[in-house]
Amino acid sequence: MTDARRPDLIPLTVLTGFLGAGKTTLLNRLLRDPALSDTVVIVNEFGAVGLDHLLIEAIDENMVLLGAGCLCCTVRGDLIATLEDLLRKRDNGRITPFRRVVIETTGLADPAPILHALIYHPYLVMRYRLQGVVTVVDAVNGFGTLDAHPEAVRQAAVADRIVLAKADLAADTGALRARLHALNPSAPIDPPDVPAETLLGGFFGLDGKGADVRAWLGEAQAEGHGQAHGHAHDVNRHDAAIRAFSLTSDVPVPRAAFEMFLDLLRGGHGPKLLRLKGLVALADAPDRPVVVHGVQHVVHAPVTLPAWPDDDRTSRLVLIVHDLDPAFVTRLWDAFLGRPRIDAPDAAALTANPLAIPGG
Template sequence: MTEPQRRPDPIPLTVLTGFLGAGKTTLLNRMLRDPALADTVVIVNEFGEIGLDHLLIESVDEDMILLGAGCLCCTVRGDLISTLEDLLRKRDNGRIQPFRRVVIETTGLADPAPILHALIYHPYLVMRYRLQGVVTVVDAVNGEATLDAHPEAQRQAAVADRIVVAKADLAADAGSALRQRLGNLNPGATIHESDVPAADLLGGLFGLESKGEDVRAWLGAEAVEHHHHGHHHHDVNRHDAAIRAFTLTSDVPVPRASFDMFLDLLRSAHGPKLLRLKGLVALSDSPDRPVVVHGVQHVIHAPVELDAWPDDDRRSRLVLIVRDLDPSFVESLWDAFLGRPRLDSPDAAALMANPLAIPGS
């Protein structure tokens, strides 16, 4: 009797984003020279925008070229989903060399949400790829003005797991005011200089070698929690003051039905305001095997169960990044579903009387 064929491990995938002129091309070129990116596929929107000519070796087909670093580079002429599926077909039938990871470089004007949607809800892609992280490049010289003028730039920074500040050597005070603003906008993200090793940008929970440090870095929960409960008063003159990051926690395992209902209610009622959600949750029917959950706007990935806790912290931790949504409302909803209503909340009475009647935020 033949053994059933084992499904291959998911391929880690990183999204590289940042506003026009932020320095994505320069960072990508430097990353491609790093041995950490060997056997990588780089997906870009248009070759003409990104200037990889000095790295090109040969054309594989009309949409794909081989780079000197041993990486493949392909262009998205149509749908990203079709491109990712086509890569898998070519890999599976031996038409291209096996690759170990994928980096998607977005256009500078892109809102990352549709790309993240595709990566976490498509039933086939979700089996074969695993979102490892979002890296956002911010220009130290023009970054603050860009954040003021362009909501896309705010969202790019808000959903990042890692932020790279480029051109810091050209900025007054090395961009310290910008760093503080980015820290307020997304306290859970780690902020790096542009000479950061490629391996530091590509690690994370969704690598094939998850460790406790990866989980903590991916969640960023401690930084978000400190920021939210410490110094979270925003300057009302800041254009991005509507974006907030905060954590929900539970020291006791969460009933699965309550957790599912909480996510469903939050997504259906406030999906467009939910820029990013990610977490590690202990469910009461299997508290020793936590689930990883992540989502963007109205799309929430089916939770993935881990074999064991990655470290000694057994609390459930959910990190949320929201726009135009009061964190205290979401906290009240969480507490109500966990059976610990906060009576000091103006929404608590309504939630206890009817959890489906969500008051406006």
Template sequence: MTAVAPRAPIPLNIVTGFLGAGKTTLLNRLLSDPALRDTMVLINEFGEIGLDHLLIEAVDGDMVLLSSGCLCCTIRGDLIDMLADLVKRRDAGTIAPFRRIIIETTGLADPAPVLHTIMFHPLLMLRYRLDGVITLIDAVNGATTLDAHEEAVKQAAVADRLVLTKTDLAPETAALRARLARLNPAARILDVREADAAALLDAGLYNPNTKSPDVARWLNAESVEAHHHDHDHHHHEQDVNRHDARIQAHCLRSATPIAPGGFDMFLELLRAAHGPNLLRVKGIVALSDDPSRPVVLHGVQHVFHPPVRLDAWPDGDHTTRMVFILRDLQAEFVERLWTAFTGAPRIGAPESEALQHNAP
């Protein structure tokens, strides 16, 4: 009997941004790109997002076929049921075999529940893979929105791509860019005029060109570390009235492999004590039972995707690297908890701490 090869997971992107950020305009432009042909688009209401001029044929109920070759439907009821039903219909051949899903959230939405859906549900974990969160920021009103609405700050904090819209009306964006870079240094910041499919998509762990994990690109740890050493952030921290003053990005590096049980306990303690404040966690971790085969970690708040063990390190850097976006949680707590389970000073620790750990 011939074994059936497992189906490759379908990449899924989330497009979010506060009210008036320009999601409609960007999504219309993306759907005209040939690179997104055979894409399934999930939106809240057809009337909310101005795609009506692209609709050419009703397929089934709320589902329509766009002139670009994409399928589009409204989100009705439970997202888990919808995503599970779509993949079943795709397998049965009752709808076109879409190659990607884009979910457009409402302007007031917290993207975390959607991320939890993809990362935790058994069927959806097998059939979909999170490719990235695209967050739009209005260049005209972005700073005011971040000041006034914590939801907008969270949308930016969990993003893989930050897109500045309406830049033609606000040619000076340096201050907003600097603020976003402090808030989420791991995310790439783009002007909407350069935000095409190639720049926005394929932001996840796996590089579709090489068919292999690209951890360095996915983590962008160097940007987070550069942010940590940027003394300009002290001025930002003094403004306690800004929602993003509660958020910090941090990269933990460790040359010492951690025991599998210790790693599980480290995650469980973090999740149990501070789950809501772990806005996003991404990493590659060396375990002591087989340091040549690291595990990849991805979490959003209290929900973590089951760690995936790689066959080998994807590059020459064999150190543990974990990027954290934290809210109301000091990076020092995370570092010391990690050190408690590894029994070794972390990379970049002060000399006094290293001497303390190495003392007889």
């Protein structure tokens, strides 16, 4: 049962993309959309973001009011401190209550530390809800950027949605789209003029909307992509070792087995686990599925839904991993579920020594 005294969770979106990808252009367009009124935008420094035409009033040294009705503030070296300060100002009536947060990262940022804070910090998880990661990719230079910079690959790999910017300047985007889809098959690839509510909304919330679950998991697209992509990789390609795949179960999963599976996976191979998200039926309460999501070694405590969002009662986990063989993760999953696909000696070895699971 929901605690009536607990404030509603504030949805938060991470906007990322490599240097010059077009994040600022996209952010400027989004801030003109009335759907983003009462939004806080967090950037690393004002000098890096061309929002001057939208600034109308300074609130303090780190925060200004935008003409679109949004607040904009800086990350003062510590994202957690900034998010906590915003909540204090909101709760004390020092700023107008906001209903959404967008974090715009630097072009060289690895999104993982930000996601860590949002799903692990004990206070932030009580007030903010990670709505999703939006990654902007430059259609003109994106292929070369992915070849040269592992940060760009990780930004695309953890995305819930990908925005392909500058497509009108590119002769052909087919090869880039295919590479992005192979890297992250569950992420839709959107044009830069996608409506704000579509881009920043529609991810999985806790309201039980079935369409949101399917979009958030993307399990249909991810299924079957656990193996090699089916084409040769250049030795300089940083995404050759990144795989997306799904784990499923048609029968409820024992709670102890599920918790031990997660513990072994994150404990033994946390740095290789770029993203994990899923909806699982536990054997002790199969009619109330749990939502789980994690980044690297940090897995958020599962949240129990009051009911299934639709008629599909299949448990499914979507994983994006780096240098970790999906076949071994699948065998570990099967071992804990007691499936006959794996023989007893192999199952015992996997569960006894998860650190021995080789990379991809």
